[in-house]
Amino acid sequence: MLDMSMFRDHADVIRSDHDRRGIPHDSIDEVIRLDGEWRKSRYEADQLRKERNDAARGIAEAKKSGDEAAANAILSEVADIGAKIDELAAYSDECLLKRDSLRMGIPNILHEDVPVGEDDQKNTLHSLHGEKPEFGFEPRNHNDLIDMNGWVDQARGAKVAGSRFYFMQGDLARLEMALQQYGADFLMDRGYTLVQPPLMMNREAYEGVTDLSDFETVMYGIDPDKYYLIATSEHPLTAMRMDEIIEPSELPIKIVGVSPCFRREVGAHGLSDRGIWRVHQFTKVEQIVICKPDDSWDHHEELLGNAIGLWDSLGLHYRVVNICTGDMGTVAAKKYDLEAWLPGAGAYKEVVSCSNCTDYQANRLRMRYRTSEGNSAVHTLNSTAIATSRTLVAIMEQCQNEDGSVSVPEVLRPYLGKNALESL
RNA sequence: GCCGAGGUCGCAUAGCCCGGUAUUGCGCGGGCCUGGAAAGCCCGUGGGAUCUUUCCCUCGCGAGUUCAAAUCUCGCCCUCGGCGCCA
Known part of the structure; x- marks a missing residue:
């Protein structure tokens, strides 16, 4: 606001x-x-x-x-x-x-660097990272890989919950846990405090952090208690300080959150969406910064730098794009996405979203800090570090072998104790 | 789930019984003092409107009673403690 x-x-x-x-x-x-x-x-x-x-x-x-x-x-x-x-x-x-x-309902003021354009086709390339993998065989898409290895049971997920729910099992589930641990460790090393948030929020707090239309299309509501399942830990972690006046000595607040994320994904259907790319539930390691207004653009670059450092360390090929006006949404003033190369799909697809929300969320949340001229709104920023389901897809597709096994990125091997994922 | 206590300015507190301008301390900011500091003293320190001078609102939330509510009445929310249940 x-x-x-x-x-x-x-x-x-x-x-x-x-x-x-x-x-x-x-x-x-x-x-x-x-x-x-x-x-x-x-x-x-x-x-x-x-x-x-x-x-x-x-x-x-x-x-x-x-x-x-x-x-x-x-x-x-x-x-x-x-x-x-x-x-x-x-x-x-x-x-x-x-x-x-x-x-x-009135959106945030965009940063001057935001390119003008009506949809994601007009996002501009910021940078390219890593080597595009070459295969001596026809690379499979991740849906084929999870089926042939038995790593995800989609049919029984649909049976007990519904379409786009799933059971993740065996080595892929272990890799999922390794990613959570590794992502959290990576950011803790850079001075971020690990926080596990509540997975449900009340309406008032939720209205402080999101576009109102998200209540219809994104969040699950829990009746009769009037709670909402969080769509990302960004929401509780940003709302954490609502109605507070923060001492300047506490700023910047840097948090790494790890939580399940729940999304209705209303309107998303189709064969291209099979697998675990777009699902109702996944785990995410998230970066949050709450800071003084003058520092927020530096912190935005810092968050992007962290995401790049993390993804480079996984040895994956991806690009960074600068999101254009038409693809931006209500809350962010500027947003970078990381798009991983998916050889099975033959496309770059979104895996990380890194936003500076300036004072937009802080105004709604009445979240201020003390200055000598009175109290003033803080700035809030958030960025994905690892969205596990999509990171797993990128790893499966980029690190796949001809026999359908998947090599584990070097940095994750200590967490798994093995070099390749085995079928169930 | 049952019983009890409580929610007052950034924090802590007084006021509530008996309705009539929101008390005091700490922290923070500014000023005086000083060679510089500490101590001490003075002023300020929630939101809003405004003819810039003043005014209005604010005591968890909402209704009611009243000329007038932090204070009385009713409903709700939340926190803490005890008991019960429980991974």
Whole structure:
């Protein structure tokens, strides 16, 4: 959510950002109008409240000196003031509520480096990493590899839960655990604190960190308790400090979170999605930074650097892209994706997403830090380190052998105690 | 699940019985003092509006009673403690 000062003093910045995104200005104008209405009615109600408070003080004085007649005189003068205040207050509350629910839907201001374009075809190449693997045979896609090795039981996953649920088993499950451990160790070495978050959140906290439409398409809701299963540990870990005023000495807060992630994946179907590339549940090692506004762009590059260091150490081939305006979403001001090469699919596909959300989440979460000029919103950033299911797919496809076995990346061998994944 | 206690400004606290301007300490920021510091003293330290001067709101949340609610009434949420159940 953008700060109100943006609408009052720099509406032109929001308008030109909407132009870059190719969306209309209606909501901006309406927010500004409602803000004016709110301020006006709020001021009038405040004046009436002042009258009432003055009268109440007068009555208190009169009663203290035993002058009942004077007290009653004041009382009759202000008899109907309460009703007037209620009426104005109801109107001003309504304006405020409308203003802010509209404001929640207005996206963050994009960084100037964000390329303009309508969809992911217009994302720009940032860098290429690792060697594209060459095979002396026709490489298989990961779905064939998990089937022939018995590593994932999709049919029984569908039976006990539903489509896109799965049982992961044997050496692939061991590799999954190794990735979690390795990813967490990698980031702890770089000064990040390991945190395991709650896997469910309440609505209020969740609204602080995500696009509202995600409640329909992404998150699972748990009734009757009104909880939501987290779609990523970014959500609880960012909301962790909501409603807090953070001492500057605590900043930057650097966290590595490890958790299962739950996603409805509404609308995703099709043969190309078979396997574990797009599933309802996976585990993710996530990087989180909460910092002072002036430092956030440096931290954004740091998070990208960590992801690159981690993926380079796995020996995989991938590229980094700079996400364009049309592919950006509501919350981030700038986003890099890492896209791993999948030889079986013959394409680069998204495995890491690295975002600077500036003060957008912090404003909604009322998450501030203390400065000598008062309290000011912090900036929040997040980046995938390892999304296990997709990393497993990249490893399977890039490190596969002709017999269908899969070589384990060097750095993971100590965690598994073997050099290749064996079939079940 | 049952019983009990509690939720007040960044933290800690007083006020609640008996309705009438949110108390004090710590921390933090600024100032005075100093060669410099410490100590001491003074001011500030939640949100908002504003004619820049003042005003309004804020005591877990919401309703009610009242001229007036941190304070009284009702409902809800959360935390802590005890008991029960439990990986």
